[in-house]
Amino acid sequence: MNDEIKTSEPVRITGEDVESRVCSLSEAKSIAEAKGMDLIEINSQASPIIVRIASYEKMMYEMKRSAKKAKQNASKPLKEVQLSANIAAHDIETKANKAKEFIEEGSKVKVVLSLKGREMARRDENKKSLLDFITIMGDVATPESMPRDEGNRTIVILKKK
Numbered sequence: 344m345n346d347e348i349k350t351s352e353p354v355r356i357t358g359e360d361v362e363s364r365v366c367s368l369s370e371a372k373s374i375a376e377a378k379g380m381d382l383i384e385i386n387s388q389a390s391p392i393i394v395r396i397a398s399y400e401k402m403m404y405e406m407k408r409s410a411k412k413a414k415q416n417a418s419k420p421l422k423e424v425q426l427s428a429n430i431a432a433h434d435i436e437t438k439a440n441k442a443k444e445f446i447e448e449g450s451k452v453k454v455v456l457s458l459k460g461r462e463m464a465r466r467d468e469n470k471k472s473l474l475d476f477i478t479i480m481g482d483v484a485t486p487e488s489m490p491r492d493e494g495n496r497t498i499v500i501l502k503k504k
Contacts, residue, residue: 344399345372348384350392357385358396365391419450421500426454426476428462428469435472439479446484446503456490456497463495473497 348354348368356371357363360378371394375382381399384392395402422445424438442452456473458466473490477499484501491498 344384345375345382348382348392348394352391354392354394355389356394356396361396371396419448421453422450423453423455424476426456426472428456428458428472430472432475435476436479439476442476442480442501443483446480446501449503451487451503452480452484452501454499454501458495458497466492466497470497473499477501 350368353365354368354371355363355365356374358380361374366374372382375396378396380396383395383397383399383402385395386393422442424442426435426438442454445452454473454476456470458469462469470490477486480501483504485504487500487502489499
């Protein structure tokens with residue numbers, strides 16, 4: 344920033360109310376001083392080095408704010424859809440449409456197949472409704488892993504394709 348930038352090469356200046364162009368470092372510093380702003384090094388690896396004329400405090404505030412917003416958007420909740428072994432085909436489609444909405448919002452969907460009593464004796468046959476649900480969701484989502492059994496429930500988590 345400002346006097347900490349050391350280079351003998353010309354620099355490319357950018358910023359609001361500034362025409363992007365290549366000039367000497369001393370000329371860039373004088374432009375920044377005339378505007379009452381700071382000269383901030385953006386990319387030292389580029390040729391020529393890129394510097395921006397802006398308020399350093401304002402730029403840091405906006406970077407922190409955008410990082411905070413990105414962090415909030417990254418942690419979407421896990422939504423859950425429950426199925427049963429003898430669910431009707433139309434009900435599966437209705438639940439799949441709702442799950443598609445969740446996935447388009449950016450959430451992951453946890454699909455839970457609950458088995459009761461004698462349904463657990465024929466677990467493989469009763470997983471058919473879960474597999475039908477996964478195939479309906481195939482155009483929007485993919486399973487993170489194979490369905491896993493946990494007691495009387497079979498769980499699979501779907502994520503956006």
